[in-house]
Amino acid sequence: MGEPTQDLMGMAKTLEPALALAPVLVLAKGSGSTGGSVFEMQVKMNRMSNSLRNARGQITALQGRLEELSLINMRNVEAMVESKVENITGVVNKLSNTCNSQCAVQTSPQFIIAPKDCSDYNMLKERKNGVYRVTPDPRNGTFEVYCDMESFGGGWTLVQQRLNGTVSFNRSWAEYKRGFGNPRGEFWLGNDRIHLLTKAKDMVLRIELEDFQGVREYAKFDQFYVANEFLRYRLSISGYSGTAGNALHMNKQFNHDQKFFTTPDRDNDMYPSGNCGAYYSSGWWFDACMSANLNGKYYHKRYKGVRNGIYWGTWHNMSSEAYPTNYRQAFKTVKMMIRPKNYVP
Ligand SMILES: [Ca+2]
Numbered sequence: 312m313g314e315p316t317q318d319l320m321g322m323a324k325t326l327e328p329a330l331a332l333a334p335v336l337v338l339a340k341g342s343g344s345t346g347g348s349v350f351e352m353q354v355k356m357n358r359m360s361n362s363l364r365n366a367r368g369q370i371t372a373l374q375g376r377l378e379e380l381s382l383i384n385m386r387n388v389e390a391m392v393e394s395k396v397e398n399i400t401g402v403v404n405k406l407s408n409t410c411n412s413q414c415a416v417q418t419s420p421q422f423i424i425a426p427k428d429c430s431d432y433n434m435l436k437e438r439k440n441g442v443y444r445v446t447p448d449p450r451n452g453t454f455e456v457y458c459d460m461e462s463f464g465g466g467w468t469l470v471q472q473r474l475n476g477t478v479s480f481n482r483s484w485a486e487y488k489r490g491f492g493n494p495r496g497e498f499w500l501g502n503d504r505i506h507l508l509t510k511a512k513d514m515v516l517r518i519e520l521e522d523f524q525g526v527r528e529y530a531k532f533d534q535f536y537v538a539n540e541f542l543r544y545r546l547s548i549s550g551y552s553g554t555a556g557n558a559l560h561m562n563k564q565f566n567h568d569q570k571f572f573t574t575p576d577r578d579n580d581m582y583p584s585g586n587c588g589a590y591y592s593s594g595w596w597f598d599a600c601m602s603a604n605l606n607g608k609y610y611h612k613r614y615k616g617v618r619n620g621i622y623w624g625t626w627h628n629m630s631s632e633a634y635p636t637n638y639r640q641a642f643k644t645v646k647m648m649i650r651p652k653n654y655v656p
Pocket of ligand 1: 579
């Protein structure tokens with residue numbers, strides 16, 4: 312990497328004479344106006360314009376070199392990082408081989424260099440619920456998530472939680488993109504993060520719901536994937552099991568699978584004459600419009616009017632909700648959490 316820099320220094324030096332000619336022009340202008348000096352001046356000017364042309368050529372060449380150099384530097388850094396990762400992988404493989412053949416009892420803790428999600432914290436002796444750092448994709452940084460390490464075998468990474476209505480979910484595209492709220496309370500993890508987590512591993516989704524009558528049900532999906540922002544965070548969801556009913560794919564008319572994300576300020580839904588996100592005060596994978604909306608408004612009790620509360624269309628008493636006279640079901644708690652498909656508790 313040192314040599315190209317020296318080359319550049321050499322090129323810069325050859326430029327100096329051309330630049331040094333500049334003051335001559337000032338001197339020539341200052342001297343008399345006889346025919347001889349005019350001729351002399353023309354000669355000097357010609358010489359100077361030649362030098363300037365040369366200089367321009369050299370500058371262009373230098374610019375080319377510089378662009379090439381920064382590319383070379385980037386490739387070097389990339390190659391260096393790659394070889395280091397290779398080395399580490401080699402060492403890790405060697406260590407695990409050694410232990411397979413020699414260490415009958417493995418008592419020391421095992422380390423995972425960068426846990427991708429909560430399930431990678433499963434080897435901790437004390438499995439405690441709480442906030443942990445995860446790195447689903449090393450190129451996209453590290454962030455904090457709330458891990459449920461106790462329920463249903465643990466290893467769950469929470470992507471959404473509703474508890475008491477302290478956090479508004481009537482938010483913009485930008486807010487849903489980066490996430491909002493408090494990981495220990497009510498929050499949306501953020502569409503970019505949900506994308507990274509579901510891209511890193513095949514994930515299952517578990518939804519826990521509870522109403523104000525104390526009824527608790529769940530819905531589990533064997534496949535849950537959220538595409539990137541370019542693909543408008545399109546939802547892929549399938550493989551339902553559970554007790555709450557499959558409100559994400561209720562029937563032909565209402566199906567949230569393969570739908571784009573819509574927020575009050577970004578209409579990607581299937582409803583042609585309006586924005587479902589604005590109408591239902593929520594960011595969600597709206598169809599036209601919904602049979603489920605877990606990011607709806609938090610009502611502390613049953614309510615009337617527009618059904619913009621937290622909604623799960625297959626809830627046991629939903630069919631008795633005649634519009635617009637009857638009260639609407641409200642939900643006390645909601646939890647959306649994900650775990651790798653191949654997870655072993
Ligand atoms: Ca629309």
